[in-house]
Amino acid sequence: MFWPDLASSHYAKKTLDWLTEQNIPFVPKKDNPPDIPQARLIEDFWSVLKRKVYEKGWEAQNEQQLIGRIKQKLEKVDILVVQSIILKVRHVLRQIEDNGSLSVKVYPSDPNSDEIFWTEGYGQLTKEGKNQLYELGQYLRRRYRKLLGDKYSPNKVYCRSTDTDRTLMSAQATLASLFPPDAGEIWNEDILWQPIPVHTVPGKYDFIIHHAASCSKYQAKLKNYMNTSPEVQQIYARYAHQFSYWSKMIGKKIETIFDIFFLSLPYWAEKAMESNGIMEYISQFSLQIEAATPQLARCKSSFLIKEILEHFTQKINKTLKPDRVFWLYSAHDLNIAHLLKSLGLFKLHFPCYGSSLHFELYKTNDNEHYFQLFYRQSNEEKPLPLSIPKCGEICHIDQFYAAYRAIIPSDFEKECS
Template sequence: MTEQTVPLVIQDCCGDIFQRLSELIVSTEKLFRHGERSPTETYPNDPYKNFNWSGGWGHLTNRGKLQMYNLGLKLRTHYKDFLPELYWPEEVNVTSSYADRCLMSAESLTAGLFPPKGPQVWNHDLLWQPLPIHYLPRSQDNMIAMKSKCDKYDAMFNDVMISQKVQNMLSSNEKLMEYLSDNTGMNVDSLGIVETLFNTLEIEKLNNLTLPLWLNATLMETMEKLGAQNLALYSETEFMKRMKGGVLLKYIITCMEKSLQGKQEPLLQLYSVHDLTIVHVLRTLNLVDTIKPGFGASVVFELYSDGQVKIIYRNSWDGAAEEKNIYSCISPCQLIVFKQALEPVLPTDWMEDCKIQTAS
């Protein structure tokens, strides 16, 4: 591993770091939302419900694969001063959600990031090399897909969904939901259904499919906002944030602390995740109220040798960078202050915290 100077580490949640700095990196943690996918669901009146999506429903589109490949090329250019040309497993680690679209995104990105060179060329007709992609089954993953069962979280989420706040949201959008129900041929009675419907329509639009006449830009914008509100409900309380985004943030902070202590960490750790993962992290950081991350959206945590942390967000794989302040700490913020600010949303014993306490 080549010895470097400042900054010690860049932790990147869900995305990319394409802001060029003269004094770059020794270690990077990078999480990014997967690339463009095909719809996961359709609706009864969908003129494209029998559309032959390449790769199948819910998988990366060809454009999504290219987005992730280009992301890998950009990472290679951006990190060329510290990242070795040859892939070594001790220096690069790739972790993904269980979902095929995330696994395929990781594979596409690493194809652009680490094309084989020199002794690693194994087929001169195919300048590609396989990199190991690690993942946990959906039911065991509480950090990336965040689907591990947590009884106390589930109970709290159910309370949120029947809360007066949600009932008011449904009531204020009753006419919209009736309109959507009449035109889609299905019962649209929740924010979750609105979000899923928006996702399907957005992807059809991105793929140059003509949208139904009952749909217009204003309605799409309203549905997108409701979709963002639906995503936010999954981290409505401090406890819910601790059980979701807090797990990942605690891991990132631990990695940064190890780097400052001089312990060997991979130069680059990549994590291929979902939009809800990003929402959990941003809301746990108190950086947003509602947001609908685009394909390839990212949050970047940069740690410098003096212990300062900087956060950068991009809302798509090639979006503009937005530097974010952390709670009341102006960026860049000292890691110790960052950790102290996040203490209420960092879990101590996740399994124990998930238990519902019963009266004796």
């Protein structure tokens, strides 16, 4: 089976006729998704071959010389490398089936597109990331120790993660420092750690925090927004020249704002990625798009908001069972951006790794309840409460429901069918 990339030449009539004459089965263009280059064998193979062809700074003087060089280097590609590329595809496709397209995206001319350049693998949690999440757990312990106590209890704490390797690992790193075992919980003298459950569901069924669940109504609303939003159209018009230039540099046409994903910084990208530059602006703007209107927010981030408010309401009414005091959601930068945008609080920025949003429920001496929202970025010890539009820094649940009725969804099936 020939699985080409989406270069127009690969689907030209002459090419398709030749494949048919040679009895070579191929993936039809309509079945060849544009956003999963990591899954295509050809992408990895091109990367290996390209390094061999241009090793030691070699340059072709003409087309025939290049063709000869490619043929020469093709014969020297290790068969074990090819077999490794083939074996990896099944795993990648299964991951895409469960979670949607991979969050790390590469482009044809990316010098670091081969997974061998990624010590932990595509989209995995790095050593620095593990430390950042471990530090977050220490912070949560300092902030909520009186509420949580010193020992972990499933009747007090519930942790949920998206079904993605790095968020599951992030949750584990955070919980490791949030609940280090005390003397009575140590089960191995050599390991000062205790296992704590992290719950998840496959991405295609997760509409609370992963958003990979199929929602046709949402996709229609998003498409309409992208086609009619003055802000989006202004970006396309104002930066058409840059889009054309970047497309040339990456070897793939940039068609939408969502295509602005870069993993490495060759000379042209370093200039484009300068602080407060065009690419930074477009990338930051893209974070908010999927929750840019109440209709979009209602089908995206608001299922999580609804779940949090339901927990608060049950807690106030003393109907929460188990009567937990702490929910931890391990998710993505997009979750933070979408939630802030839904509440009218998003300002263009990239959420820091290990940043966190805190919904906190309080009870006054008069037995009244309210909640506050905090956004901790970097290593802030005492983040200030955010002033929620139409609600303020101190927000009563009834007041919130009245102000944000337009974004609070019913159930998933009704919202998406």
